[in-house]
Amino acid sequence: MSLRRSGSQSLVSLLGHWQESPSRTPLWRQLAEALRLLILDGRLALDSRLPGERELATALNVSRTTVASALAQLRDEGYVQSRHGSGSRVILPVQHQQVPTRMTAGQALDLSTAALNAGPEIHQAYSHALAAMPQHFSSSGYDQQGLSVLREAIAQRYCARGLPTRADEIMVVNGAVSGLALILRLLTGPGDRVVVESPTYPLAIAAIQGASCRPVGVTLPVEGWDVAGLAATFAQTAPRLAYLMPDFHNPTGRCMDAATRQQIADLSARTRTTLVIDETMVDLWYNAPPPPPLAAFNADAPVITLGSTGKSFWGGLRLGWIRASSRTLASLVQARDTLDLGSPCLEQLATVWLLENGDSFLPQRRQMLAARRDMCSALMHEYFPQWRYAQPEGGLSFWVELPDMLATLFAARAESVGIHLGTGTRFGLAGAFDRWLRLPFTLDDEALRIAFKTLQPLWNSLNGQQNNLRTRKII
Template sequence: MTIAPTAHRHLSPAATARLLGTWHAGGPAYAALADALRAAILAGTIAPLTRLPSERELAPVLGVSRTTTAAAYRRLRDLGFAISRVGSGTVALLPRFAETPAGGDVAVPDAAAALGDPLRRNAAAGPAAPPGARRPLLLNQATAPAAPEVGPAFERALAALPEHLAHGGYAPYGIAPLREAVAERYRARGVPTTPDQVLVTTGAQNAISLAVRTVLRRTETAVVQSPTYFHALDTLREIGARTVGVPAGHDGLDVDLLESTVRRTRARLVFLIPDHHNPTGTSLTPVERAAVRELAERTGVTVLADETLTDLALSGPPDTNPPFDGDGSSPHLITVGSTSKTFWGGLRIGWIRAHPDVVARLVRTRQSTDIATAVMEQLVAADLIARRDEILPGRLDWFRQRRDSLVAALRDALPWDVPVPDGGQFVWARLGRPVAHAFAAAAAAEGVMVNSGPTFTPDGSSRDRVRLTFPHTADALEEAVPRLVRAWARIR
């Protein structure tokens, strides 16, 4: 006898409708609804062990019959994404063969689609993909394989480890070699920096969370670019902050609008991605950077800048933009960096560069959740940062080849507007219709995970956009595009 697990939370019909967005753009309604729910579970938008609305409650909110919601739930159960029991309702599950989200910019694969789902297709989708092509393709995952130099760096770090073993191993600010390496990196970019302005963290997401929890309190306001990094939005929501967006993208940042928004909302924090923005790939101009720094000084708002993608300049020479910090002396500017995108996400090494007084506040906040970062990984990161100029050219060539391959294939196969990003790891494609949610669900049914545009916004906008990542093998990118074409046919 199968026992339904205990639900940890309950999703209302209205909240479900908001999460799914425009989920039905063609084909059988029950299949489209099941695909949308499945994609939301795989992406983490609907957490496992969430009790879904009843079939009767959900039907009128979505404007469908109860027969449709019942068939969609039955499909979810058949695929292992839900379980139902009288009296307990229907609970969302992550099948045992699907991986759990691993943090960073990662979402789980659609393992059911990878194994094949004969029920999922309709006439518009065309013939099924051959059985050998059913592996999950994670075009929503923005982590690349390790740079070749990472392995040797671990060997050198292991040789250097004994001198650290005589100490307790807890360094709340980070070990001295890494703090100095990070400080030197900022000095090389023109920002005077000393090690006491550097705090080592367990990845960039940890750094963002630490800064947010230090600066903001529940119900206070943060202003963000819209779209922006979705895990930063998650962090702001978790602490109960109010989040307000200002447009970001190829038209640049309207600093006047940013200032009026900060003043009108009495915002305490501004979160920006100044270089190779996630997801649009754009960068702030020197004039925009200077204007944001002046805004911070005039208003006293704290500006948190995520520079995780700064090294990944794919068009033109690296470091063409001035450092966001200016001269690095302002107590209102906090920058975040990481080894994840440049070298390898598995290192889980990030850092914060800020005024020494701000660093001391951040360390006090840190003590409640994360005492220190692993020493071995810090030694590896210090080694790699010191060798950055040797490593980066080959690394950028690898990213550039993948970017060009994906952009060319998408432009040839689909009627989308596909810009070439100047840097970063993402293609921010315009679909021409507000069907991002429906397309992401259809792509998941084809075994390709992509991110719908509204995921990256505080207000559910960008419904005509999807984000696709390109740090994948050439075979994976070649295999993904025909599946995306079939997904596009499903919603036409």
């Protein structure tokens, strides 16, 4: 089997600012910790082959002994497997388990995943779905566009939000990322450019690169969206499509206003650039609901909209949908043949109940999340006063700016105490955003306080070292 090979320059970009200087930690151990973080984040794909020791040492400007020692440490820990003459490939330890998302003192914690546990409404939804299942037993169960009852419910939801939609303009898929991958399969080819916001959702980057396309970033300004930059990028790169998150953008939490939606929809219509609009966070607003869907602002704009149950209801449902013209959906159904034969019937029926009853539990969920957001902000002010961030308008996390490019180093230290952090580099292209963290506020207050109390001395030590280094340079 031919393994995918990580190029040395690509790996250098992914590693970012991994080297801590001055430090009592040996350089080889720092490198091992940084590589381990890339593996745990999924940015170094399993079974991919690493560059040779000499090549990597040259690219990193370190000794070959440093690289060899780091790889030896990772081999001992079970993250790398080496064979003479074949190099080293990325693996996971046999006993590796997912890091839990809840925490008490002394337990490990995943602070990189922005998602909630299932609420009692999920049990209710499945109970109703089971009762409704028998009427579907007379069919084959294969339906690549989705159950009509669910497509009707989703279409009514769009209509209520100001976007007239028919059931034949809805296709049910196995999550928003699956929907994006299907769209990429239909509309793009190897080497095509796909415009994304910078930063953006890391699994979208992975899907774009997995389709052998080239993501092209348009930097988000301090506030809002850079419409002029988007227009210039469309003109300069002629992308096949653009992937945008206007509704409580992941990771920044900002919401695109109506005027900007109009400008971008008009730009899409004028340039005939297809927009793929990810609305997975649309229900998680705290002060006011978002404007109507972007597709509602210009009927001539080629807009494909993605939705999902993962953030609104529960990630375990693994169900999403695509809204597009009936002609586009017919092509997507044909392209789906080589991927799967449709989405599970039980989950679709559960989603029908959740959509029909969302008004009875989503307000309480939003209220709970707003309270956790405010508590997380207060705790950050208490434990990490040097951090800067804007209050997110919705979504599940803060986009935190650190005083220096310390995200990779801090995350590597956090791993040593059993806490997994989401570095900003996961959300950028070629190792960008190493001075940023995405910090979810989905944990309860006590668990978050325990996590921050554990992380505070690590941060103070790291930040103090950087301050001393800057002072020495000035002197």
